[in-house]
Amino acid sequence: MDSLNDFLIQKPRPLPVIVAVDRSGSMGTNGKIDALNIALKDFINSIKDEDSNKAEIHISLFSFGGESATCDIPLTPISQVNTPSYQAQGRTPMGGAFTMLKELIEDKVQIPSRSYKPTIVLLTDGIPTDDFLSPMNDLINDGRSSKAFRIAMAIGDDADYNMLSKFVSSPEYLVLGESARDIRKFFRFVTMSVTQRMKSQTPDVYQIPQMIDDETLDF
C-alpha cells in the first residue's frame, strides 16, 4: 500500500433516485403513456451528464399496472441505465409498488448507510386498486424509508389527491398536472431537483426548485 488513497472507497457516495410510475390502462388516454416514456428517457439522459466525485446517482425504476407492480430497473449507477418503454394496461396496483420501494430502501446491501438519503418520485393518474394504505404508511412512517424525500405528480382529475398529499414529504412536493404535457414538466422539475442535490455541498438538505414555465419546454 503506497498511499492513503489505497484505503479509501474509490466510488462516490450513492445518491439513490427511485422512480415509481403508473402504467395502468388510463395512462393510455390523451397521450399520457407516450409523454411518460419520452419524459423518462429525457430524465435519464439529462442526469447521465452530471458528474461528481462526491455523489453518484443510482436509479431504480418501478411501475404499476396490469395486475401487479414490477421492478423494471434494479438500483443501478446512472451511467448503466437503459430506459424501458411502457405500454398502458390494466389496474393501478400502487400498494404493491409501495411495498417494493420499502423493501429496497430498507436493504442496506443495496443502499448502504454511506449513501445520501434517497429521493422517491411517484407519478400517477388514478386511484390505487389494491390495498395501498398499510404499505404506504409503512413506507412513509416507519424505519429507514421514512427518511427518503418523496415527491409526486397527480395527473388529471381522477388522481387521488388526498392520498398523494399524505405521501409527499411536504405539500410543495405534490405537483398537480392537467395533461400529458405536464408529465415532461414534472420530470424536468425532478431533474433539476436531483442535479441540485448532486451539486450541493449538503445534498441531504433538500431545496425545492421552481417548476418550469411552459415557455421553457421544447416540444
Added chain:
Amino acid sequence: MNLKTILIQASIRGDKHEDIPNQDYVDVFENDEFLITTVSDGLGSSKNSLEGAQIACKSVIDEIQNFQLSSELQFLNNKIKEKWKKEIESISQNVSDFRTTNSFIAVFKNEKKIIVGQLGDVMVSLRMDGLFRHLESTSKDFSNETVCLGSGKDENFKLAMFEFGHTFDYLIATDGIADELQTEKIETLHDYFKNKFQNIEASRRNDSLKYDLEEFLNEKNNDDKSMIFIWSNKI
C-alpha cells in the same frame, strides 16, 4: 509507567461554505497516569457546534481523570454528559445550537486498561497485543446522520473497557474520513500509518498527515476531517 507512544493528529476543514469554520475538535491530554485522546465532530447545522465540540473534549478529559476504574462505566457516561450540559447551559439556553458527537480513548497507564467511548459516528479502531477491533458506533441509516450530545434525546456513550499487555495502537476519526474508508482495510491502515510516520521526523508528522487528508479526501467528501492515530512501543 514508562509508556512511550507516538501520536499523529490532523484536523482539516471540509470543502464547504466559506463562512462555516472547521467544526471538528481534537484534544489530547497526557500525564503519568493517563493518556486521553478525544475527537468531537460538531454538527454543521448547529451554529455553535465548534464550541460544543471543544466543551465535549474538555468534559471527557476532566471526567476521566476523576473516574475510578472500580466504578460502573455508566457512571462515566452520566458524568461526561452532565458536565457537558452544565457547561453549555452556563453560556446559552439553546443547547441544540451546540450539538456535537464525541469519541474518546483513555489509557490508564498504571492499570494497563483502556476505556473507549463513542457517542455518534466518530469511528474508533483499536488493536491491543495484536488483536484488532473496529468498534462500530450506533448504526446510521444514511450519511450525515448521527446521534449527538444536545439532540434533546437522552443519547448515551457506548462504552467499553479493555486490558492490554504489551502494545496497542488506535485510530479515532470523524465521519469525513471514516465514511470513505474500506472497512476491511482498516487494520492494514494502522500498519500503513505506523510504517509511514515512524520514518518521518517527529516535527513534520502532523503536517504530512494533514497533506494526505487534503490530497486524498477533500475531493471525495465535503465534511471536516479529523483524526488521531497513536501507537505504543512494546512495554
